[in-house]
Amino acid sequence: MINDSIDRYGSVTRFFHWLVAVLVIQQFFKFGDIINDGKHWLGETFGPYHTSVGAIIMILAILRLLWSMKQKNQRPIIEGANSKLVKTVHGIMYFCLIAMPPLGALYIHGHGYPVKIFGQVLIEKPAEKIQWAQNVGELHSILAILLAILVIGHIAVALYHHFIRKDDTLRRMA
Ligand code: HEM
Numbered sequence: 001m002i003n004d005s006i007d008r009y010g011s012v013t014r015f016f017h018w019l020v021a022v023l024v025i026q027q028f029f030k031f032g033d034i035i036n037d038g039k040h041w042l043g044e045t046f047g048p049y050h051t052s053v054g055a056i057i058m059i060l061a062i063l064r065l066l067w068s069m070k071q072k073n074q075r076p077i078i079e080g081a082n083s084k085l086v087k088t089v090h091g092i093m094y095f096c097l098i099a100m101p102p103l104g105a106l107y108i109h110g111h112g113y114p115v116k117i118f119g120q121v122l123i124e125k126p127a128e129k130i131q132w133a134q135n136v137g138e139l140h141s142i143l144a145i146l147l148a149i150l151v152i153g154h155i156a157v158a159l160y161h162h163f164i165r166k167d168d169t170l171r172r173m174a
């Protein structure tokens, strides 16, 4: 089924969810840059694709958000005392996925480098470093930490539902 239904997320929602999940977890390898000043295989392997993959994630997140709005009245209902918290966390995750790419671009631009996506220059190298862009761009790292914490919590809750509560929460997204 392409569309969501009350018992299960449809194929489009599941495709968006798992593709974005894999790409986001791959983006987290950028934390590997912190190890040994970037001279670590994690940072060296995934680092070069970080900007381009980040741009794809942003586009997928926007499309996914539009799709989930269309499915609003026919998707599984998130129930329970924590439903507001769960929806807020999902909302913050979407916000991170959409806000982090422009912030990353500001960080790079502010430090005096061109912003390239798939080898194409998207924003030219500035004549000199731009302090405000550097400062705003720092938010990228803060959101990266926030998103990592939320994703860890999100995975833990999904596993808790599946193995301890033994309900349908993970199955309807699988
Ligand atoms: C939603 C997509 C993205 C995610 C989840 C993500 C995640 C991360 C993570 C986990 C880090 C390591 C944290 C740190 O070094 O402080 C990082 C660093 C970085 N990201 Fe992203 N990123 C995304 C998109 C982008 C995009 C599109 C760009 C550029 C246009 C970008 C540019 C950077 C830069 C320059 C750093 C290094 C910052 C520093 O050294 O302080 N990121 N990102």
Ligand code: HEM
Residues within 6 Å of the ligand: 013, 017, 020, 021, 022, 024, 025, 068, 076, 078, 090, 091, 093, 094, 151, 154, 155, 158, 159, 169, 170, 171, 173
């Ligand atoms: C790594 C990045 C991930 C992000 C950004 C993410 C984000 C989201 C978001 C925003 C939703 C709300 C539904 C929607 O709009 O599609 C959701 C639902 C869900 N996610 Fe994730 N997710 C990630 C990884 C995972 C992983 C690894 C698992 C499993 C272990 C998982 C399990 C679920 C489940 C079971 C739901 C349905 C919750 C419900 O209907 O109550 N997610 N996820």
